[in-house]
Amino acid sequence: xxxxxxxxxxxxxxxxxxxxxxxxxxxxxxxxxxxxxxxxxxxxxxxxxxxxxxxxxxxxxxxxxxxxxxxxxxxxxxxxxxxxxxxxxxxxxxxxxxxxxxxxxxxxxxxxxxxxxxxxxxxxxxxxxxxxxxxxxxxxxxxxxxxxxxxxxxxxxxxxxxxxxxxxxx
Numbered sequence: 611x612x613x614x615x616x617x618x619x620x621x622x623x624x625x626x627x628x629x630x631x632x633x634x635x636x637x638x639x640x641x642x643x644x645x646x647x648x649x650x651x652x653x654x655x656x657x658x659x660x661x662x663x664x665x666x667x668x669x670x671x672x673x674x675x676x677x678x679x680x681x682x683x684x685x686x687x688x689x690x691x692x693x694x695x696x697x698x699x700x701x702x703x704x705x706x707x708x709x710x711x712x713x714x715x716x717x718x719x720x721x722x723x724x725x726x727x728x729x730x731x732x733x734x735x736x737x738x739x740x741x742x743x744x745x746x747x748x749x750x751x752x753x754x755x756x757x758x759x760x761x762x763x764x765x766x767x768x769x770x771x772x773x774x775x776x777x778x779x780x
Contacts, residue, residue: 612648614633614653618657626728628657651705654708658713660712663715678712682708682710711731725771737757740761
């Protein structure tokens with residue numbers, strides 16, 4: 611699984627161990643996507659405020675609003691797959707990319723869905739890691755469903771219900 615370099619904005623409640631939650635989410639992601647199981651990988655994870663994510667979204671995506679999670683991949687999917695896995699531990703580390711989560715947006719969405727902030731955050735970390743691995747739900751319905759199924763499988767390992775429960779299969 612990618613090692614995570616975590617930065618925590620004070621907006622995120624200190625009642626949760628966000629680093630431990632992120633590590634569990636990364637482990638679950640690696641269990642459903644073997645390319646993320648590479649021990650050479652690292653990623654940065656910023657638990658940010660809406661204002662910070664808004665600024666990043668405006669600067670890098672030309673969208674003038676906050677969003678729940680932003681992902682900034684550093685490797686193309688082909689590069690990630692070419693890294694290999696087992697037996698490559700002595701090769702140099704590789705930066706998978708950066709993730710940023712917006713507290714106020716995440717908290718609002720969790721409340722609207724009637725789920726805990728922790729469960730929603732774990733889902734968004736998984737979602738972001740899949741984006742860093744080259745999965746993209748915005749390229750078409752088949753790709754969106756592939757990504758959803760990976761998320762559902764990983765979330766189940768964390769004891770988190772299917773967030774896409776409007777689908778027939780899980």
